[in-house]
Amino acid sequence: MIPAQFDYTRASSLDEAISLLSNGDGGAKLLAGGHSLIPLMKLRLSEPESLIDIGRIPELRGIREREGKIGIGAGTTHHEVETSDLLREKAPVVADCAGEIGDPQVRNRGTVGGSLAHADPAADYPAVMLAIDAEVHLKGPNGWRSVKASDFFQDMFTVDMAEDEVIVSVQFDPIQAASYAKLKQRASHYAIVGVAAALGVENGLIQWARVGVTGATGYAVRLPEVEEQLTGQQPEQAAIDAAAGVAGNSLEDVNSDLHASEEYRRAMVKVFTRRALEGAVARL
Numbered sequence: 319m320i321p322a323q324f325d326y327t328r329a330s331s332l333d334e335a336i337s338l339l340s341n342g343d344g345g346a347k348l349l350a351g352g353h354s355l356i357p358l359m360k361l362r363l364s365e366p367e368s369l370i371d372i373g374r375i376p377e378l379r380g381i382r383e384r385e386g387k388i389g390i391g392a393g394t395t396h397h398e399v400e401t402s403d404l405l406r407e408k409a410p411v412v413a414d415c416a417g418e419i420g421d422p423q424v425r426n427r428g429t430v431g432g433s434l435a436h437a438d439p440a441a442d443y444p445a446v447m448l449a450i451d452a453e454v455h456l457k458g459p460n461g462w463r464s465v466k467a468s469d470f471f472q473d474m475f476t477v478d479m480a481e482d483e484v485i486v487s488v489q490f491d492p493i494q495a496a497s498y499a500k501l502k503q504r505a506s507h508y509a510i511v512g513v514a515a516a517l518g519v520e521n522g523l524i525q526w527a528r529v530g531v532t533g534a535t536g537y538a539v540r541l542p543e544v545e546e547q548l549t550g551q552q553p554e555q556a557a558i559d560a561a562a563g564v565a566g567n568s569l570e571d572v573n574s575d576l577h578a579s580e581e582y583r584r585a586m587v588k589v590f591t592r593r594a595l596e597g598a599v600a601r602l
């Protein structure tokens with residue numbers, strides 16, 4: 319399929335991208351890796367009047383640690399995240415997650431910002447961003463804003479982002495005891511169910527747990543029943559099994575499609591919650 323006609327401009331700075339976006343009167347769209355937007359345009363499900371290419375803006379690239387926080391630029395590719403020494407050392411769950419996305423072509427082109435903005439119900443990063451309590455940093459014509467991941471994902475393909483805002487980066491604290499486990503769709507590798515778990519353990523007890531699930535519902539959400547079940551417990555197999563047993567009880571409107579029925583997805587939420595928790599405990 320051939321997309322509808324569109325104008326193309328390459329922005330060379332963040333502010334130029336914001337200005338082009340604001341002047342586009344809602345008809346302009348940012349183009350990052352193009353691995354979600356271009357397929358939509360080819361199917362004519364998206365017909366932007368103009369594309370603003372943000373693929374070569376230095377301010378949007380890179381992974382760094384500053385004042386104890388880790389920041390990933392929105393234009394950083396999945397491959398760069400997967401292979402980052404800093405992430406492997408300070409937040410290995412994020413690098414693991416990137417390595418699970420699609421195939422090498424997708425990982426070489428697709429970006430963190432594009433994935434978060436697109437908010438596909440089966441995308442991998444959203445579950446991890448919820449578990450590590452990440453903040454999404456945005457800039458628009460009125461300045462900067464940051465939104466917690468738990469507020470950012472609002473519905474299927476819907477996030478807390480205005481039409482003239484750009485995701486600049488995502489930030490989070492270093493974390494070791496976190497893990498991501500997913501049942502992937504064989505062809506695309508999108509998550510049929512993906513669960514990310516992060517644990518805070520002190521004095522031998524779980525002080526807090528954050529668990530995010532993707533693929534199961536219209537958008538990624540936390541599993542409060544699992545988090546409550548784990549808090550105050552010893553990080554041992556019995557606690558993991560009990561928590562996995564209640565996983566998904568809070569989920570409403572579970573997806574059912576050609577890849578998996580609701581019943582199967584609900585069963586897999588329990589299985590992959592257990593695997594994610596076992597992975598997080600193994601990293602304590």
Ligand SMILES: Cc1cc2nc3c(=O)[nH]c(=O)nc-3n(C[C@H](O)[C@H](O)[C@H](O)COP(=O)(O)OP(=O)(O)OC[C@H]3O[C@@H](n4cnc5c(N)ncnc54)[C@H](O)[C@@H]3O)c2cc1C
Pocket residue numbers: 347348349350351352353354355356357372392393418419420421424427428429430431432433434435436438440441442443483484485486506507508509
């Ligand atoms: C075959 C295939 C398999 C895939 N498998 C997986 C998978 O297993 N797991 C997974 O999670 N994903 C998967 N993906 C999706 C992939 O990760 C995409 O790269 C990603 O969803 C979008 O990133 P992008 O940089 O390509 O964004 P684009 O396609 O360029 O843009 C997507 C949307 O985000 C907007 N946007 C882009 N950057 C920004 C920004 N900085 N600020 C604000 N808005 C922005 C665009 O305007 C557009 O609306 C797959 C894609 C393909 C084609």
